[in-house]
Amino acid sequence: MTINKRLQNKAINTIRFLSADGVQTANSGHPGLPMGTAAIAYTIWKRHLKINPSNPNWLDRDRFILSGGHGSMLLYSLLYLSGYDLPLDELKNFRQWGSKTPGHPEYGLTPGIEATTGPLGQGFANGVGMAIAEAHQAAIFNKSGFKIIDHYTYVIVTDGDLMEGVTSEAASLAGHLKLSKLIYLYDDNRISIEGSTDITFTEDRAARFKAYGWHVEHVKDGNNVDEIDLAINNAKADPRPSLIICKTVIGYGLPTKQGTAAAHGAPPGVDELRKAKQNMNWPTDVDFFVPDEVLSHFREIKTDGGKAELEWQASFVKYKKENSKLADELTRRFSRELPARWEENLTYFETDEKGMATRKSSGAVMNTIAESIPEIVGGSADLAPSNNTWLKSSTAFQSDNPSGRNIHFGVRENGMGSIVNGLAYHGGMLPYGATFLVFSDYMRPAVRISALSHLQTIWIYTHDSIGLGEDGPTHQPIEHLASLRAIPNLSVIRPSDANEVREAWISAIKKRSGPTALIFSRQNLPTIDRSKFASAEGLHKGAYVIAELGENRPDIILMASGSEVQLIIGAGQKLAEEGYGVRMVSFPCWDLFEKQSQAYIDSVLDPSVSARLSVEAGIGLGWEKWVGDKGAILSIETFGASAPGNKLFKEYGFTVENVYRTVKKLLGKGSE
């Protein structure tokens, strides 16, 4: 064995035992993946990955994702060894309260973590988003002599990732788009939690990925650095995305557990681990052992990476001389500053009784905004004509047209969600994804992670109630407003007319550290006369008094979101004619409202007025909070039905007349 090989093996074993020690010390975690893929990770990080541990945000770095996030100790070991700001003590504190080494990697918490992974398949699809971002930015910013944007996305994926449907969706799209800078290394250990993959996963994975249009390589020995290295070089040379299938042994080195499901998700045990160390001539008297020469070997990544970034910076200075506007623009995009005056040209919609669908006004508003903010890129899961999400000033993103800003995601909602997250993780992008509201169910795993990871992603959901009509209950969201509101850190905004749509978009653009779900109608909604009613800017407070009729303290507070605001306005006017004091509240967004001062909240929902009615064409879950014990909720507690939308609104009681009647009953009851 040459000295080099000896050191290499030592380095790989360092990864193995740091990871195993982390798991054993926490008495919780997954040793199998890190021990089985240590050589793969070593090869990527030491021979290929272009990173600068001193600056985790260098924009032209390669991206690395561990899609099987349960193997997080692999990542933490690599981050520590290569010199990121993650001390060894953090590894010793694995999975403990307040540590930077949680059970699954969390974006934003630990320097060098590029994506929050764990729910399987998400990391796979995030990588596709990152590669789209790279290709797109390269097309826009690279100029003759300057490859300012030129990086790879490496992803380690597992059996579980490959079984998940979201992976299939993303892989099919990646193949179609010929994302050549995607290099995936598949930890083919043939073991899942229930046992050998023979029990459920016997498809020909290589053939499947070839069918998607991927380049597929085989590595017979996942511990052979040179073999892995060669496969990566072949992948780099191929114009397609690459899957490198590496035969590995789960929990490699554990004397009785390696190669079995027992190595997957439980600490190896003190004895087992000691024997593993003995077999590999590793010291057993100390945990978290890092040989000095190994640390130096890994820390070369830091020095080399620092140099690489310096070279890039030097090149960028030259680039800037010749392309100053582009250079400034690139810097701006990655600094997450919005362009100056992006709000200036936004449409004010004139009063219009007939009005328009909020999905249509959204299309108009987003097109105007997208002209000012060129990093807005996204698309629909094959519903762009219905979602009104096509950016007219641009073209489709395709392999022969990577500067296009419209992505045809296909009928792949979950893949779209995770790819949009990947665009956001990459940086320099403001991505969106669209579908019907009811199909937000298909992409819920991705939406949840966008909220958890504080990503600015914009989810556009149209056809927002039974108002969509004839398509019937399979397509009519009933519980979706409530179930989206349930996700922490996700703002759910359902505007009532075109002018609230404009403000909703402004809110989504301004929320720089979290996702927004914009909820739009299929059917026309009147554009409210803002000379008589309050300004739509009230939307930014979540709820606002859109009108108050009567001179004294209101007898009743009516509140509604979206298409139902017109119903409370109609009923309110009728009640006012009878002499009632009526306050009408447009209530497009709960979480914005909850963030207001108590004084503001009380100014809208006057605590002394207990007669309150909420009107929303969905389940009532949670409206109790706003209407209180003496209030009432006009809602839909069953699934919808197939019929024209206006017929359904009548049958389900969403009419001015029924709102009026409900209020009268409520007031009658209140005066008993």
Add this chain to the structure above:
Amino acid sequence: MTINKRLQNKAINTIRFLSADGVQTANSGHPGLPMGTAAIAYTIWKRHLKINPSNPNWLDRDRFILSGGHGSMLLYSLLYLSGYDLPLDELKNFRQWGSKTPGHPEYGLTPGIEATTGPLGQGFANGVGMAIAEAHQAAIFNKSGFKIIDHYTYVIVTDGDLMEGVTSEAASLAGHLKLSKLIYLYDDNRISIEGSTDITFTEDRAARFKAYGWHVEHVKDGNNVDEIDLAINNAKADPRPSLIICKTVIGYGLPTKQGTAAAHGAPPGVDELRKAKQNMNWPTDVDFFVPDEVLSHFREIKTDGGKAELEWQASFVKYKKENSKLADELTRRFSRELPARWEENLTYFETDEKGMATRKSSGAVMNTIAESIPEIVGGSADLAPSNNTWLKSSTAFQSDNPSGRNIHFGVRENGMGSIVNGLAYHGGMLPYGATFLVFSDYMRPAVRISALSHLQTIWIYTHDSIGLGEDGPTHQPIEHLASLRAIPNLSVIRPSDANEVREAWISAIKKRSGPTALIFSRQNLPTIDRSKFASAEGLHKGAYVIAELGENRPDIILMASGSEVQLIIGAGQKLAEEGYGVRMVSFPCWDLFEKQSQAYIDSVLDPSVSARLSVEAGIGLGWEKWVGDKGAILSIETFGASAPGNKLFKEYGFTVENVYRTVKKLLGKGSE
């Protein structure tokens, strides 16, 4: 053209124009699919499908699913023509209030509809569940000389279906399981809503399905009955599941729209439709035209099907003579009667301070129940050892062991959900699917459809809160209890100890027309002393007073579900020692509680007691309904964190001490 071919063409055009007239009359719907696949549907229904329109429930019928449910007029045309109880007037009433012909097919509403489809990919995966049911029942019930169970599942699938990840999951499993009686016909029209499939779906679909282990056939002309017929015969002869890729023209016959996205989802228009009829020599003076000879031709399906069932019945009589127990058992399973005395052997769990995880008591209870109810079949998405869902008295369902009752679903949650639905649709099964609660997000589309279709499916979700500990926020459900409760007709039950687990299972088994989600803890929970506290049978009412301390009207009502019930018991006892009157309510299931009489509800949540506290380790959304304006909610409104579970319970305030303090504050406030 022979007379036969002439009639055949006429029959196919009848399907086309009935469908197009339905859409045009409704001025809403999707003509493209029915017009493009009319010949495919004709070939299946007229030459292959074993059905008896007079008895849609004949248990050995072939199953037919239209996975692209938007083409529902195809189905309604076929049902009417072949003589199901669906009059022509219903077709004229397509997509109208109260009709049996909704926009997307709905199981249970229209005779002959085998599955609710529309959300793409679901029908594809339902078929896999049906084929598993067929193979399983065949293995159990068929005896030498008697193929009592012997039917195919035919599914028409679309581009959209094949793009969805749920399809990939189900297809991979179907290939692994060698479900030879699955015959899928792919409407390869190369058109999606955003345009040609060239823009996003260019993978080699035949190669992909071959990689899954499927047999693939090509039909060059999707209007050629003989070619389709031959492909189906080849599919029947092959031991693998089959995909028949049929080249079709969307909206075939529409002079300007055929072959374009314009034919997909909008009425053709009166002129366009008239010209189409003219071109095909179809009468234009009358809509919904059905030539007499065509009706007779199709109605042969009814006479032939009646005969086929009679023959089967005759064979069944003979079978019964030789296998009377089996015959009775088959009849019982399909009649949806539970076996006698299935509840008898259920475990009563002894008081135990240490207790056990509810996922463990669930494993014990379900194993006992499953011994009495042999139609219980299911599995986990690769988490059986963690979910405790393995049926120990049986083996794994595999191609060489189809009588096994444990399905290894693999890491395929959405596929699992839809396959479980397919098992339920098929009949004679009581299926379940399991994963971690947080991953219910991955299978939400299937869970929603189980609720919409009134299927008795049992969803088992373990690791139900931050109590799961170190795996951290990606794995910790926070919003999932709320978001599942939001689905109409889904019972969400979160038992507090082993004895409530038993009752929860009884409740799920007895709910014969809808799904139940059973929510279990990862961590140990004490088994409550039921000699001192109320019987766990109170669970069936959704919420019940588990203990009341103090002699007068309670000062406070404490309520909790699952692992938090022990906290309110602890705090309640402490408060009682100080002289407070305390009522403690175990609240495992909202929807069961909502179904109780107002008198019962008031007996639990005494309206005169306004000091109320709910304690649940998840978001508070909706608890306002139960605690009222003067109550308080102890909840988690952010994501979780990675640390040991008991540490997290402390940090998030879920301790007896903090419940106690919160009550004191609440009572103090209440007395201001």
